[in-house]
Amino acid sequence: MTELDINDYDYDLPESRIAQYPAAERDKSQLLISKGENISKDIFRNIDKYLPSGSLLVFNNTRVIRARLLFRKDSGAVIEILCLEPLLPYDYSLSFGSKNPVEWKCIVGNLKKWKSGILKTVFTSEGVGKNLFADKLATEGDTCRIRFTWDDKDLSFAEVIEACGHIPLPPYINRSDEKEDNIRYQTVYSSVNGSVAAPTAGLHFTNSVFSSLESAGIKTAEITLHVGAGTFKPVKSENIYQHEMHTEHFFVDKKTLKSLLAYRGKIIPVGTTSVRTLESLYWLGVKLMSDGLKATVELSVGQWEAYDLPQSVTVEESLEMLLSYMRRDNKTFIRASTSILIMPGYEFRMTSGIITNFHQPKSTLLLLISAFAGKRWKELYIFALKNDFRFLSYGDSSLLLK
Numbered sequence: 001m002t003e004l005d006i007n008d009y010d011y012d013l014p015e016s017r018i019a020q021y022p023a024a025e026r027d028k029s030q031l032l033i034s035k036g037e038n039i040s041k042d043i044f045r046n047i048d049k050y051l052p053s054g055s056l057l058v059f060n061n062t063r064v065i066r067a068r069l070l071f072r073k074d075s076g077a078v079i080e081i082l083c084l085e086p087l088l089p090y091d092y093s094l095s096f097g098s099k100n101p102v103e104w105k106c107i108v109g110n111l112k113k114w115k116s117g118i119l120k121t122v123f124t125s126e127g128v129g130k131n132l133f134a135d136k137l138a139t140e141g142d143t144c145r146i147r148f149t150w151d152d153k154d155l156s157f158a159e160v161i162e163a164c165g166h167i168p169l170p171p172y173i174n175r176s177d178e179k180e181d182n183i184r185y186q187t188v189y190s191s192v193n194g195s196v197a198a199p200t201a202g203l204h205f206t207n208s209v210f211s212s213l214e215s216a217g218i219k220t221a222e223i224t225l226h227v228g229a230g231t232f233k234p235v236k237s238e239n240i241y242q243h244e245m246h247t248e249h250f251f252v253d254k255k256t257l258k259s260l261l262a263y264r265g266k267i268i269p270v271g272t273t274s275v276r277t278l279e280s281l282y283w284l285g286v287k288l289m290s291d292g293l294k295a296t297v298e299l300s301v302g303q304w305e306a307y308d309l310p311q312s313v314t315v316e317e318s319l320e321m322l323l324s325y326m327r328r329d330n331k332t333f334i335r336a337s338t339s340i341l342i343m344p345g346y347e348f349r350m351t352s353g354i355i356t357n358f359h360q361p362k363s364t365l366l367l368l369i370s371a372f373a374g375k376r377w378k379e380l381y382i383f384a385l386k387n388d389f390r391f392l393s394y395g396d397s398s399l400l401l402k
Contacts (some may be wrong), residue, residue: 066165067230123164
């Protein structure tokens with residue numbers, strides 16, 4: 001690893017190229033194909049023609065929650081609360097299913113106007129007015145611990161935020177969320193509530209595309225990584241080693257682990273969240289091998305651990321170790337967290353191709369793409385700009401192959 005200047009990962013992205021709305025049809029978005037020295041383009045619905053035979057596509061099945069909650073004080077000031085992750089209960093499914101008060105780590109907009117007191121917002125459930133209350137328990141860095149209560153004990157927290165929350169569109173989409181976003185800012189295969197941002201590489205897939213993949217003999221598997229707001233966190237320091245990565249939680253079941261083992265060397269993650277999950281899985285196995293399978297606490301991968309851990313463990317050894325860990329503790333899935341930072345110099349263990357959108361200048365996501373594509377990343381982005389590709393979350397897609 002060498003010193004890295006984030007300014008080397010900058011490019012001119014005109015605002016007019018940032019997609020404010022999705023394509024009229026999901027699978028009619030543009031697709032850039034990069035294989036070897038060749039760069040070409042097509043529409044996304046033809047992606048099956050470019051995938052290597054026998055590939056395994058890995059999808060992030062997380063579902064975006066209506067995490068943006070708006071409260072109006074008596075003074076008229078609007079306080080915006082963005083739910084990031086559950087604290088009590090700590091488990092996502094338990095928190096969403098709870099009919100009792102829950103506590104979440106949140107980002108609070110207009111926090112200076114909320115000195116004290118409990119906030120209230122009114123929502124409607126089955127035609128009847130209800131109240132949601134927010135109580136600020138503590139401030140922790142740039143986030144707050146918020147307790148939510150509501151006055152209908154027949155409603156779960158998931159039902160409450162579904163009724164009164166807003167889809168949390170990314171900050172570079174300069175508009176309020178609209179009815180269409182409830183559908184289009186979700187993948188068609190989303191199933192596990194928890195994200196505050198969509199795994200946007202998956203937004204292009206349709207049932208028709210999945211049928212084409214099946215006909216082409218392309219296999220699929222699913223993981224779950226709940227995307228946090230930190231995915232949009234800009235790199236403000238010129239020296240990447242001074243940047244603090246965000247932490248995200250992920251879940252991988254035994255069936256997927258066995259598929260990854262069977263298809264090693266042919267794995268193509270759909271999106272950077274899937275890349276981060278799969279590469280983190282490998283390092284979890286390495287950590288378990290290093291401590292002799294003694295880990296009994298929640299598994300995690302730190303920001304720099306991938307560069308400090310033993311580098312000689314094979315993918316097969318790592319995944320077999322994870323399966324041994326699951327058998328020992330009678331687990332059906334791995335639950336872990338990661339703050340891994342994948343940057344140029346990183347050696348990919350699990351990833352042989354990536355399906356991904358186009359990312360912001362000077363972002364950690366662009367560093368990940370550069371780590372995979374090498375110095376050609378800029379050539380790919382120039383091609384996309386010259387060929388009228390649309391950028392970022394609602395933008396077009398790319399298939400990057402080794």
